[in-house]
Amino acid sequence: MTKAATDLAIETTGLVKTFGDTRAVDGVDLAVPAGTVYGVLGPNGAGKTTAVRILATLLRPDGGEARVFGYDVVRQANEVRSRVSLTGQYASVDEDLTGLENLVLLGRLVGHRKRPARARADDLLEAFGLTAAADRQVKKYSGGMRRRLDIAASILNTPQLLFLDEPTTGLDPRSRSQVWDIVRAVVAYGTTVLLTTQYLDEADRLASRIAVIDHGKVIAEGTPGALKSSIGAGTVHVRLRDPQRRAEASELLSRALNAPVLQESDPVALTIRVTGSDRGAAEHASRALADLATAGIVVDDFSLGQPSLDEVFLALTGPSEHAESAAPASSAQKETVA
Numbered sequence: 001m002t003k004a005a006t007d008l009a010i011e012t013t014g015l016v017k018t019f020g021d022t023r024a025v026d027g028v029d030l031a032v033p034a035g036t037v038y039g040v041l042g043p044n045g046a047g048k049t050t051a052v053r054i055l056a057t058l059l060r061p062d063g064g065e066a067r068v069f070g071y072d073v074v075r076q077a078n079e080v081r082s083r084v085s086l087t088g089q090y091a092s093v094d095e096d097l098t099g100l101e102n103l104v105l106l107g108r109l110v111g112h113r114k115r116p117a118r119a120r121a122d123d124l125l126e127a128f129g130l131t132a133a134a135d136r137q138v139k140k141y142s143g144g145m146r147r148r149l150d151i152a153a154s155i156l157n158t159p160q161l162l163f164l165d166e167p168t169t170g171l172d173p174r175s176r177s178q179v180w181d182i183v184r185a186v187v188a189y190g191t192t193v194l195l196t197t198q199y200l201d202e203a204d205r206l207a208s209r210i211a212v213i214d215h216g217k218v219i220a221e222g223t224p225g226a227l228k229s230s231i232g233a234g235t236v237h238v239r240l241r242d243p244q245r246r247a248e249a250s251e252l253l254s255r256a257l258n259a260p261v262l263q264e265s266d267p268v269a270l271t272i273r274v275t276g277s278d279r280g281a282a283e284h285a286s287r288a289l290a291d292l293a294t295a296g297i298v299v300d301d302f303s304l305g306q307p308s309l310d311e312v313f314l315a316l317t318g319p320s321e322h323a324e325s326a327a328p329a330s331s332a333q334k335e336t337v338a
C-alpha cells in the first residue's frame with residue numbers, strides 16, 4: 001500500500017455496475033480524502049445507492065476497481081467491512097424495541113460487553129438528543145428522531161468510514177439541521193463520511209468536496225466553491241428605490257458589468273450574472289454601483305453572491321430532465337449559464 005492510498009478513504013477507478021440494460025454506475029472515478037465529509041450529489045436514480053453498496057461490500061462491481069483505506073472491496077472485503085458502517089434508507093433498528101434497547105442490542109452485536117454497551121448507548125442517546133425518548137418504542141418516534149437513532153446505531157463502534165445514504169431525505173428543516181450537527185460531530189471524531197444527497201444546500205454546507213453524479217457518471221467534482229465558480233463568478237442583485245429608473249439602471253449595469261440584465265417580475269429588481277474571476281466580479285460590481293450613484297439612481301439593496309449549487313446542477317445537467325431543479329430558472333438565466 002502506498003502512502004497516497006492510505007490518505008484516501010475511498011479510491012475508485014472506472015467503477016461499473018449494470019442491472020440488465022441499466023448502467024447504474026457507469027465508470028465512476030472517485031478520490032475521497034480521509035477525515036472529511038465527501039458529498040455525492042445527484043437526483044433520484046443517479047446511481048448513488050448502488051455506488052455506496054459497492055463501497056460497503058454489499059454489491060460486487062461489474063467493472064473497475066474500488067479501494068477503501070487501500071483495501072480492495074472485492075478481494076479484501078473483510079478488511080473493508082471492519083472499517084465501515086452504512087446507514088440510510090434501510091436501517092437495522094427494530095421498531096418494537098425502545099431506542100435504548102436497540103442501541104444496547106446492536107452494541108452487543110458489534111462486540112461490546114453488557115456494561116460498555118449500555119454506557120455507549122446512553123452516551124449516544126444523550127449526544128443525539130434522544131435521552132428523553134430512550135424508553136419509548138421506535139415506532140412512536142418522529143421521522144427526525146428515527147433518523148438520528150439510525151445514525152447513532154451506525155456509529156456504535158466508531159467506524160473509520162461512515163456511509164450516510166440520503167440521511168435527511170423527507171425530513172423537516174429542523175430535523176435536517178439536527179442531522180447536520182450530528183454529521184459534523186461524527187467527522188470531528190475522525191470518521192470520514194460519504195454523504196449522498198439530493199439537496200444542494202446540504203452538500204454545500206457539509207462537504208469539503210462534492211461529486212455531482214447523473215446517470216451513473218460523475219459530471220463534476222470539486223470543492224463547493226470551485227463548482228459554483230466554474231459556472232460564473234456570481235450573481236448581482238440590485239433593488240432600486242424608483243421603478244421608473246429601471247430601464248436606465250439596466251443599461252448602466254449591463255455596460256458596467258458587460259453582461260445582460262435579467263428583468264425580474266418585481267418592478268424594482270434587477271439581476272445580473274457576472275462571469276470571470278471572483279475578484280474581477282467584486283471590482284466590476286462596485287464600479288457599477290458607483291455609476292448608478294453618479295446617475296442619481298437610488299439603490300435600496302445590493303448583493304453580490306456566488307451562484308447556488310442549484311444553478312450549478314442546472315448548468316451541468318441541462319434543464320430538460322430535472323424538472324424540480326429547472327423550475328426556478330427563467331429562460332434568460334438558462335442562456336447565461338449554458
Ligand SMILES: Nc1ncnc2c1ncn2[C@@H]1O[C@H](COP(=O)(O)OP(=O)(O)O)[C@@H](O)[C@H]1O
Pocket residue numbers: 019022023024042043044045046047048049050051
Ligand atoms: N437491484 C436493482 N435491480 C435493477 N435496477 C436497479 C437496482 N438497483 C438500482 N437499480 C437501478 O439503477 C439506477 C440507479 O439506482 P440507485 O443507485 O438506487 O440511484 P440513487 O440512489 O441515486 O437514487 C436506477 O435506474 C435504478 O432503477
Ligand SMILES: [Mg+2]
Pocket residue numbers: 048049050165166
Ligand atoms: Mg438511493
